[in-house]
């Protein structure tokens with residue numbers, strides 16, 4: 001029989017989000033209300049799986065998290081692993097989960113899994129998915145096969161790599177997808193089965209500064225260049241463009257981006273939601289061959305939002321010269 005002493009130590013923290021939300025009559029809708037203790041209490045099975053260290057780090061809708069808050073979350077998760085936790089789980093809002101997971105993945109230096117989850121239905125709704133996602137996250141976190149995979153996002157019985165996952169639907173309980181490659185693994189009868197491995201690089205150094213800004217703008221039909229040209233005047237340290245198709249912009253944007261790229265790093269990604277940018281297919285002005293000749297970087301597989309996170313972290317530790325090696 002398993003004794004309490006043999007149970008592994010598992011750290012769980014919540015940051016807020018729908019998984020923590022309950023109906024609030026005054027607000028007229030759901031709001032963050034349940035701290036981590038209450039979320040964990042909804043899943044009594046967790047007590048038999050691990051010795052739990054439970055913490056409420058924030059009770060925010062996830063659009064209001066920011067990079068300094070994530071650095072505090074990282075410090076807490078790091079301290080838990082250093083104190084013997086075999087894995088860490090974070091629950092948070094799903095709106096920014098694809099960005100927070102990638103941010104933490106880029107700086108996570110441990111083999112111990114950092115598993116992130118949330119819910120699409122609040123605790124007040126029938127069929128709420130929070131408790132099911134939380135136990136699935138624990139099953140993934142405690143599996144021997146999850147080590148060395150960095151930050152994992154567990155939603156709807158699927159396990160996604162932080163570098164690939166995105167929220168692809170606004171309200172569906174199966175909102176999370178990893179376009180082009182699919183999920184890394186699945187939960188089957190409570191056990192995780194991995195179908196793919198993930199190549200990870202060494203963790204990036206922690207930020208030396210947090211006061212710099214990276215802009216993200218989307219190319220769209222007939223757009224003028226006024227906002228683009230304001231980027232340098234407003235003190236941005238980097239610029240990411242969600243480009244058309246395989247990473248393309250208009251002729252006027254190509255000229256503007258060329259001049260911006262002589263002052264700060266510029267990356268063009270695809271706004272399509274799936275697939276990589278091209279590198280050597282299109283020869284028109286505004287196509288990837290022209291953009292690269294102007295000193296602009298193509299994002300490869302990284303979506304625009306994850307590019308912005310990467311560029312921000314590289315700039316934060318004066319490692320922008322490593323950008324190209326990350327864009328594949």
Ligand code: GLU
Pocket residue numbers: 016017018019060061062063092093094095096118119120
């Ligand atoms: N649907 C979002 C969630 O799952 C809304 C709020 C948020 O992201 O915090 O949590």
